[in-house]
Every structure is written in C-alpha cells, then in structure tokens.
Amino acid sequence: MIKTNFSNSKLIINKHEFNECYQRIKDELKHNYMFGWHQYLLANHDDLISEINQINTELQGYAKNMVVIGIGGSYLGSYAINEALNNGYHQEYQLIFLGQNLDSDYFNNVLAFCEENDFVLNVISKSGNTLEPSLAYELIKELMIKKYTYEGFKKRIIITTDAQEGCLRDECLKHDLKSLIINNDIGGRYSVFTSVGLLPLAFVNINIKELLLGAQAASKCYYTKDVNDAFYYALIRNNEYLNDKKVEALIVYNPYLRGLIEWYKQLFAESEGKNKKGLLPIGMVYSTDLHSLGQFVQEGTPMLFETNITFKSNNDISLKNFINNDALAYLSKYDLEDVNKIVNSSVIKAHYEIGNINNYVLALNELNEYNLAYLMTFMMYSCAYSASLLAVDPFNQPGVEVYKKEIKELL
Ligand code: PA5
Numbered sequence: 001m002i003k004t005n006f007s008n009s010k011l012i013i014n015k016h017e018f019n020e021c022y023q024r025i026k027d028e029l030k031h032n033y034m035f036g037w038h039q040y041l042l043a044n045h046d047d048l049i050s051e052i053n054q055i056n057t058e059l060q061g062y063a064k065n066m067v068v069i070g071i072g073g074s075y076l077g078s079y080a081i082n083e084a085l086n087n088g089y090h091q092e093y094q095l096i097f098l099g100q101n102l103d104s105d106y107f108n109n110v111l112a113f114c115e116e117n118d119f120v121l122n123v124i125s126k127s128g129n130t131l132e133p134s135l136a137y138e139l140i141k142e143l144m145i146k147k148y149t150y151e152g153f154k155k156r157i158i159i160t161t162d163a164q165e166g167c168l169r170d171e172c173l174k175h176d177l178k179s180l181i182i183n184n185d186i187g188g189r190y191s192v193f194t195s196v197g198l199l200p201l202a203f204v205n206i207n208i209k210e211l212l213l214g215a216q217a218a219s220k221c222y223y224t225k226d227v228n229d230a231f232y233y234a235l236i237r238n239n240e241y242l243n244d245k246k247v248e249a250l251i252v253y254n255p256y257l258r259g260l261i262e263w264y265k266q267l268f269a270e271s272e273g274k275n276k277k278g279l280l281p282i283g284m285v286y287s288t289d290l291h292s293l294g295q296f297v298q299e300g301t302p303m304l305f306e307t308n309i310t311f312k313s314n315n316d317i318s319l320k321n322f323i324n325n326d327a328l329a330y331l332s333k334y335d336l337e338d339v340n341k342i343v344n345s346s347v348i349k350a351h352y353e354i355g356n357i358n359n360y361v362l363a364l365n366e367l368n369e370y371n372l373a374y375l376m377t378f379m380m381y382s383c384a385y386s387a388s389l390l391a392v393d394p395f396n397q398p399g400v401e402v403y404k405k406e407i408k409e410l411l
Helices: 015-030 036-042 046-062 076-085 104-116 131-155 167-175 195-203 208-224 229-242 255-272 293-299 320-324 336-354 369-389 398-410
Strands: 003-005 065-069 094-098 120-125 157-161 178-181 247-252 280-285 304-312 359-366
Touching (some): 003 229, 015 369, 036 208, 046 178, 046 195, 046 208, 065 104, 065 131, 065 195, 076 094, 076 255, 076 369, 094 104, 104 131, 120 131, 120 195, 131 398, 157 167, 157 195, 167 178, 195 208, 229 359, 229 369, 247 255, 255 280, 255 369, 280 293, 293 336, 304 336, 336 359, 359 369
Parallel strands (some): 065 120, 120 157, 157 178, 247 280, 247 304, 304 359
Antiparallel strands (some): 003 359
C-alpha cells in the first residue's frame, strides 16, 4: 500500500539484527499502557460509527458549520484530514477550529462568523482542563446560549472527553450534555481515529468507515508482520540522527497536505523530543517552498534529510493543448501530474547528488480516506518505534505539562 524508497540510506543492518531489535522494541511497546491505540485500531468499531452517524444526522439538521474546539492531538488529526479531503471552494460542510490560540483577532473573526451563521459545536479535550480550549468553550457557550437559548445550546453541542475526570466531564453531568468518550489508554496525538477525529470528520461527510479500514489494514501490517517498513523507516531516521542530521523535513507536493505536516510535526516532536534527544520534524510544500526554503536545503547548513510523501492523482489534467503555445509546447506530451513528478525527481536528484541531502520516499495511490489513514497509521507506528529507539517514552509529553503548570501559576 505504501511504496517506499529508502535507497539513499547508508544504514547497514542484517536480518538477524533487524529482527532482534524489532522484537525488543515491540515488547517494550506492548508493556506500555498508552499503546492502547494499537488494540483499538485492530478492533471493530461499527457501533461507534453508528453512534457518530446518528449524532451527525441530528447536528447536520441544525447547521453546515461545526466549530471544533481542541488543541494539539485533540484537533490536529481532524484538521489534517479535513484539509486533505474536504478542500477547495465547494465544500458543503465546514469545520472551524478554535481553542488552539488566544489571539483576539482570530477569536473575534470566529465569534462574528458564529453570530451571523448557524453552527454546532464539538469540544474536545481528553483532560478537560486545558486552558486554551476551556477559554474558547466558555466564550462560545455564552454566545450559543444567547443565540439559541439554553435548550438550543444543549441540542447543538457534543463533548468529547475522558469518561470520568476533568472539568468537561463535570460540564456534561451538570448540563446533561451529549458526550463521547476518549479511551484512557490513548494519548491525544495517537487519537485521530477515535471519536476525537471521527466525529468532526463525519460531520463534513468524510467516510469514517474507510478511514478506520485504512488504519486497521496498516495496523495489521506494521506491528505484526516480520518485514516492516514502518520499523525500517524508524531505523533510518535513527541512523540519520546518529550521523548528525538532526532535522527531518517532510516534503509534500500537494498544498492540501499542509495540515498533514502540522499533524506529523506534533506526532514526532511530542513523542521524541525528550531528554535532549530527538529529530526536529519540519515540513515543506513543494513547489512553493522550493522558491524559499529550497535554497537552504540545497546549500545551507547540512543538518537535514527529506522524506517525500506522494499520492497519485485521480483527476489528472492534460497539457496537450500547450502544443499551440510556442513557449510551453515542450510540455504538451505530459499530464500535469507528470510534470509534478518530474519536478519531484529533479529535486531529489539535485538535493541528493549535489546537495548531499538524503531523500526517502513514501508513495501512495490516490489521496482518499483509506490511503491517508493508512499513511497516518504508518507514521504512528514509525514514531512509536523511533522514540523507543531513542529510549524515550513515545506517549508522554512532560515538557508540555511544564508549560501548562506555569500558566496556571501565573494566572
Ligand atoms: O498529544 C497529546 O496528548 C497532547 O498534545 C494533547 O492532545 C494536548 O495537550 C491537548 O490536551 P487535552 O486533550 O487534554 O486538552
């Protein structure tokens, strides 16, 4: 399902060493309580899908806009998939994200939109206590009660949080609000295929059954099979790190995958960046960034390697009419996707052969629910393996907790 090209790697490992290391890391993960997402992905979720579809049928009856409040892992997965699959200028339903920043202009814009347009609300926080989403919720709640009355507010909101703990759970109990549960053993950045991501994505008519099927197929492949590209990719990343390449740049050629970059940055940074270790994950959208950061990649400080993500287009555009254009006639034998691919190959060649920047490729067929979920799940396993190779816990984020605590003290 993912065609990998790791040929630039200088990693030398024999089959025996590979298997030994893979088994050891798998064993470590198996004993980590927060690896619950692995079992979750393998399980059947037809009941959850029905529940979500039922909730959304009701919510879609009220509005075409859903405000999604959440931060970090509580929104980045749905943000990434929504950007990738519900984009362009014609989408019927849209998600409006709030609670990831505290900027007054941003808030004013969203609140003004909500005054003028109908909307429903999904508040997502596992702890139920995070400052940014809590603050956003209070402001939106006030507006909703004013606009729709208290009873109307209750019909238009769904809360996704822990089953028992946190202020959001208390809020559900106090107002008798509809809620979905976030499993205790699944952390935010590994939760995209739980109710955290599925509810908002289903609201915009993304096929969540296909998402779960793609995630499950990858899950069966990247933990249980002996030949494992996700683990190999983790080893390659680790090898780059040990060879003083401290930055991984995720490269995409489709601007609608900008959200995927944001999701990937959080996944790897929060999982690996501990004990003064870890690769810094960054991302670039080519061709756009070839005309800005591309210069640095080619000739600047040699600190990074690139991992290219490509999807095959299903809706290609023929350039055959360019034959009548003297300046561009040489393109007429191609489709648009061929040109994008040729740019991709040329960039890899220039960066690798001249710039000495290693390039890896993860190539998939068309960009759809199944394949995107498959790729994201590949990344989740690779990330867990990669952090484990650095001997850090992939599933905690003690540094983030420090800042959360500082805020509480300062306020
Ligand atoms: O990956 C994580 O666990 C974190 O990034 C959390 O998702 C983020 O801090 C938000 O936490 P919460 O959902 O408790 O508001």
